Amino acid sequence: MAQTANFSKAVRLGLIAGIVALSVSAIGMVQTFDVRDIITGVLTLGQLLLFSTALVAGYFSWQKGEGVAPVGAILRGLVAGLLTAVPPIALVFLTIIWPGIRNSFVNVSADLIEILTFGQTPVVGSLMLLVVMGVLGVIGAAFDLLPRRIQKPLFSGLLWTLVIGLLSEILLLILRPYTPRSVLNFLFGAKGITPITAVIVFVLAVGISAWWDAQGKQAMQHRRAEMAPAKAKQLRRLNIGLGVAFVLILPVIMGTYLTEVADIVGTFILMGLGLNIVVGFAGLLDLGYVAFFAIGAYVMGLLTTQGDLGIGGLSFWAALPFSVLAATLAGIILGVPVLRMRGDYLAIVTLGFGEIIRVLVVSDLLKPYIGGAQGILQIGKPQVMGFVFVQPEHYYYLILAGCLLAVFVSWRFRDARIGRRWMALREDEDVAEAMGIRLVSTKLMAFATGAAFSGLAGAIFASRLSSIFPHSFNLLISINVLSLIIVGGLGSLPGVVVGALVLVGLPELLREFAEYRMLLYGALLIVTMLLRPEGLWPSPIRRRELHAAELDHRPDDSEDAKSMA
Amino acid sequence: MTNILETTKVVKRFGGLVAVSDLTFSIPQRSIVSIIGPNGAGKTTFFNCITGFYNIDEGDIVFNGRSVKGRSPDQIARLGISRTYQNIRLFSSMSTIENILVGMEPQLHSNWVGALLHTPKTVKEEREALLEANRLLDFVGLRGKGDDLARNLPYGDQRRLEIARALASKPKLLLLDEPTAGMNPRETAETTEFIQNLRDVLDITVLLIEHDMRVVMGISEHITVLDYGKKIAEGKPAEIQSNPQVIEAYLGRGAAASATIEVSV
Numbered sequence: 001m002a003q004t005a006n007f008s009k010a011v012r013l014g015l016i017a018g019i020v021a022l023s024v025s026a027i028g029m030v031q032t033f034d035v036r037d038i039i040t041g042v043l044t045l046g047q048l049l050l051f052s053t054a055l056v057a058g059y060f061s062w063q064k065g066e067g068v069a070p071v072g073a074i075l076r077g078l079v080a081g082l083l084t085a086v087p088p089i090a091l092v093f094l095t096i097i098w099p100g101i102r103n104s105f106v107n108v109s110a111d112l113i114e115i116l117t118f119g120q121t122p123v124v125g126s127l128m129l130l131v132v133m134g135v136l137g138v139i140g141a142a143f144d145l146l147p148r149r150i151q152k153p154l155f156s157g158l159l160w161t162l163v164i165g166l167l168s169e170i171l172l173l174i175l176r177p178y179t180p181r182s183v184l185n186f187l188f189g190a191k192g193i194t195p196i197t198a199v200i201v202f203v204l205a206v207g208i209s210a211w212w213d214a215q216g217k218q219a220m221q222h223r224r225a226e227m228a229p230a231k232a233k234q235l236r237r238l239n240i241g242l243g244v245a246f247v248l249i250l251p252v253i254m255g256t257y258l259t260e261v262a263d264i265v266g267t268f269i270l271m272g273l274g275l276n277i278v279v280g281f282a283g284l285l286d287l288g289y290v291a292f293f294a295i296g297a298y299v300m301g302l303l304t305t306q307g308d309l310g311i312g313g314l315s316f317w318a319a320l321p322f323s324v325l326a327a328t329l330a331g332i333i334l335g336v337p338v339l340r341m342r343g344d345y346l347a348i349v350t351l352g353f354g355e356i357i358r359v360l361v362v363s364d365l366l367k368p369y370i371g372g373a374q375g376i377l378q379i380g381k382p383q384v385m386g387f388v389f390v391q392p393e394h395y396y397y398l399i400l401a402g403c404l405l406a407v408f409v410s411w412r413f414r415d416a417r418i419g420r421r422w423m424a425l426r427e428d429e430d431v432a433e434a435m436g437i438r439l440v441s442t443k444l445m446a447f448a449t450g451a452a453f454s455g456l457a458g459a460i461f462a463s464r465l466s467s468i469f470p471h472s473f474n475l476l477i478s479i480n481v482l483s484l485i486i487v488g489g490l491g492s493l494p495g496v497v498v499g500a501l502v503l504v505g506l507p508e509l510l511r512e513f514a515e516y517r518m519l520l521y522g523a524l525l526i527v528t529m530l531l532r533p534e535g536l537w538p539s540p541i542r543r544r545e546l547h548a549a550e551l552d553h554r555p556d557d558s559e560d561a562k563s564m565a
Numbered sequence: 566m567t568n569i570l571e572t573t574k575v576v577k578r579f580g581g582l583v584a585v586s587d588l589t590f591s592i593p594q595r596s597i598v599s600i601i602g603p604n605g606a607g608k609t610t611f612f613n614c615i616t617g618f619y620n621i622d623e624g625d626i627v628f629n630g631r632s633v634k635g636r637s638p639d640q641i642a643r644l645g646i647s648r649t650y651q652n653i654r655l656f657s658s659m660s661t662i663e664n665i666l667v668g669m670e671p672q673l674h675s676n677w678v679g680a681l682l683h684t685p686k687t688v689k690e691e692r693e694a695l696l697e698a699n700r701l702l703d704f705v706g707l708r709g710k711g712d713d714l715a716r717n718l719p720y721g722d723q724r725r726l727e728i729a730r731a732l733a734s735k736p737k738l739l740l741l742d743e744p745t746a747g748m749n750p751r752e753t754a755e756t757t758e759f760i761q762n763l764r765d766v767l768d769i770t771v772l773l774i775e776h777d778m779r780v781v782m783g784i785s786e787h788i789t790v791l792d793y794g795k796k797i798a799e800g801k802p803a804e805i806q807s808n809p810q811v812i813e814a815y816l817g818r819g820a821a822a823s824a825t826i827e828v829s830v
Contacts, residue, residue: 409681412680412681412683413677413680413681416675416677416680416687416691417666417670417673417675417680417691418677418680419680420659420663420666420667421667421670423656423659423663423667424656424659424667427657427658427659428654428656430618430638430654431650431654431656432656432667433637433638433639433642434616434617434618434638434639434641434642434647434648435639435642435647435667435668435670435730435734436639436642436643436670436671436734437639437667437670438639439639445677
């Protein structure tokens with residue numbers, strides 16, 4: 001029988017998961033994340049990170065359709081889970097025989113060992129770790145045995161509990177002004193949600209998810225299908241209206257700190273929308289995108305600062321067009337020499353361009369004009385009829401307006417002749433040219449539009465911080481923006497928003513992430529490429545393209561075709 | 566009858582290799598002309614020279630009275646030359662209808678301002694382009710497949726779509742690079758008829774690279790044979806069939822003495 005024969009997958013996965021657990025422990029991630037409670041007194045983020053390895057290993061330790069009986073599956077999960085515990089246990093004992101380990105691995109501290117051994121002696125603690133990991137492996141493996149209608153609610157219950165636990169600090173911040181203290185103390189612990197809250201959230205999420213799968217979804221679809229077209233349109237308008245209203249009152253709900261985070265996310269959304277045109281639509285890999293952001297910011301700074309470096313002393317609104325124009329021109333200037341370059345070569349040259357701008361900005365040569373490392377201070381704030389933008393809330397609306405403009409432009413371009421030209425270029429440059437597409441104007445248009453959005457983002461950024469320094473414009477910004485559009489979904493407008501929320505918003509909110517930001521980006525990019533290459537929220541066409549096999553003809557497609565024919 | 570395309574002593578070299586050598590050749594208006602020759606004879610290279618993918622080293626190519634030498638592929642496309650490819654090169658993750666719309670590029674004039682503001686002119690142009698694209702879709706027998714991704718179409722449909730895309734620019738001269746490659750006999754017969762229709766109904770001059778001798782002999786009015794980049798023969802199908810040099814190029818010297826080209830090859 002197959003059950004006994006093939007444990008190699010479970011063994012392999014268990015060992016891989018164990019090495020992952022060992023690595024995240026040894027680089028200090030577990031310990032850093034341990035500070036944040038998810039469920040007070042029960043589970044910390046560090047523990048979640050550590051233990052999820054066994055759970056995942058158990059889940060993947062056997063595959064449906066392999067002809068594995070339930071007992072065999074659970075055995076495989078057990079093996080995977082137990083093996084996951086081996087490398088961390090090895091680490092625990094290594095610290096005993098080699099007390100000087102901290103000289104080489106600074107993060108292998110007594111605190112970490114305490115987490116790994118649950119505060120017990122090494123032997124007892126290791127046994128406990130072994131048991132816990134084994135049990136988690138079994139749970140992971142058993143999860144796949146459950147019928148799908150139970151799996152899904154369970155999973156969403158777990159996910160919601162974890163997410164709410166993780167974001168408890170933010171929820172607390174939002175709820176504090178409106179909620180009595182006693183209720184808050186009941187719901188939230190010192191640094192996470194209380195176990196009672198966790199249970200409530202879990203039960204609610206499981207219940208709602210189960211109901212939705214059993215009845216809600218069908219009922220909803222049924223009602224939507226029955227609805228008269230005029231009414232459906234009305235409903236859609238209402239939804240859009242509610243969405244807009246929600247976005248507009250968001251700063252009031254969120255308070256100053258969270259609005260500031262939203263401002264940062266918004267700035268990245270604006271940049272992401274620009275890079276999305278260059279990379280997502282036209283397929284031109286640009287790694288020096290931060291240059292246009294810097295140019296927009298510096299032009300805004302120079303034209304509006306009240307300091308010594310100021311030129312013209314313009315107001316924010318008067319300087320804004322110049323910022324955007326300067327960035328656009330820079331986009332075209334970069335575009336001309338790289339017209340004939342493709343793929344990797346283009347990426348390298350644009351990377352160089354971004355660095356050139358950064359080096360120029362810090363250089364002594366330009367120091368008398370743009371301030372060198374001291375940057376530019378006292379940059380002007382926007383005014384509308386005597387009202388001065390100061391608070392993050394004020395800038396929130398400015399950034400929102402910028403994003404909406406960028407979304408509108410992207411959307412109109414995508415569905416127009418220029419958008420088709422960009423996509424043809426992305427697909428096959430030679431053929432596109434043979435179809436009569438002028439490469440020069442098409443490419444320059446992409447670079448110019450992308451640069452304009454970035455310049456706009458830079459101008460608002462400079463004004464919001466009222467001072468800018470060269471180190472704000474490093475390569476990491478380009479990488480951030482590129483990562484967020486890839487994770488969100490190349491070429492997808494909602495994808496940019498989702499990508500920015502995940503890659504920029506989350507690390508801002510969860511400060512422990514900051515240190516491991518790049519590591520997490522790398523991990524997330526790899527996971528995205530492996531599991532969801534089209535991104536978190538792909539554009540409809542890409543979704544069809546990559547999962548075409550799974551997708552039957554959508555009914556609305558054939559209808560469209562009929563009405564067109 | 567006037568010639569739509571005339572090439573005089575065209576030479577294309579890749580390093581020491583002469584891919585096309587002293588090729589003088591002409592295509593009469595409203596004709597179907599084939600280029601044949603063994604693999605590596607320089608047929609596709611010659612196509613690439615006409616469409617501007619390669620710059621020719623010597624000689625001249627004149628299309629409709631204008632030299633295309635030194636012009637970029639997009640300019641040549643706008644003059645009215647359009648092509649398909651030996652191994653299908655569609656914009657594979659765009660929809661069928663979008664592929665055709667890209668082909669219509671030389672016909673379109675709207676600019677980005679129009680796209681942004683949806684000016685009446687742009688809206689009208691886009692609507693008419695969509696109608697025209699759908700007509701073409703019908704014409705090549707792909708009705709109802711407009712929203713399919715090009716890569717999801719079956720092979721035969723992809724070939725058809727590539728022709729539809731090439732037709733979308735309203736070309737005067739259409740270059741088809743092995744249009745029946747990989748097709749079964751029934752599809753081949755359909756395609757042959759289709760090519761004939763292009764000329765008869767749409768008045769398009771067709772230049773064909775083809776290996777299937779039934780297709781070549783069946784529809785060409787004129788055949789040019791290339792070997793090692795040189796023209797070794799030209800004439801009417803019947804003349805080519807019995808030309809000893811052609812047989813030698815295809816079958817080798819020994820066979821040339823006794824054989825004639827098997828039309829059914």
